[in-house]
Amino acid sequence: MAREHDLKAAGLKATLPRMKVLHLFHKSKVRHMTAEDVYRLLMDEGLDVGLATIYRVLTQFEQAGILKRHHFEGGKSIFELSEGERHDHIVCVNTGQIVEFHDPEIVRRIESIVREHGFELVDHVLHIRALAPTGGVERGTAAPARHTGPTATRRAR
Numbered sequence: 001m002a003r004e005h006d007l008k009a010a011g012l013k014a015t016l017p018r019m020k021v022l023h024l025f026h027k028s029k030v031r032h033m034t035a036e037d038v039y040r041l042l043m044d045e046g047l048d049v050g051l052a053t054i055y056r057v058l059t060q061f062e063q064a065g066i067l068k069r070h071h072f073e074g075g076k077s078i079f080e081l082s083e084g085e086r087h088d089h090i091v092c093v094n095t096g097q098i099v100e101f102h103d104p105e106i107v108r109r110i111e112s113i114v115r116e117h118g119f120e121l122v123d124h125v126l127h128i129r130a131l132a133p134t135g136g137v138e139r140g141t142a143a144p145a146r147h148t149g150p151t152a153t154r155r156a157r
């Protein structure tokens, strides 16, 4: 696992649960995961890391800026790596399916609205609630996974 330096840079010791969780986010096809998704995927790998530990690691990663936390549908936090291009999300209110998009026009509009009010833009969060066309697919952007978890669409190693 080559992400040890990410942890060191964040001032976190490279413990096994931290390494495993970080590795999972980097290798998984599914970009957006709940703590339960992470728990299940680690269990599939035969790694028995408790849910409480996973919550703690995810929170530490969020505080260190490694992960971003979203509050979409259903009240569960959803995490994704904070690296990469900034983007907004469309979330299906039925299935929780997530689609990422980036629209420079929207960003320009937001910037000008903020300026019109005399504010200085720090960041924006745009989360569009919508209905997915099929209703049968679930969370995950690269490859939508079933509601039972992202296991089915896991990238082959």
Ligand SMILES: [Zn+2]
Pocket: 031, 032, 080, 087, 089, 100
């Ligand atoms: Zn995203």
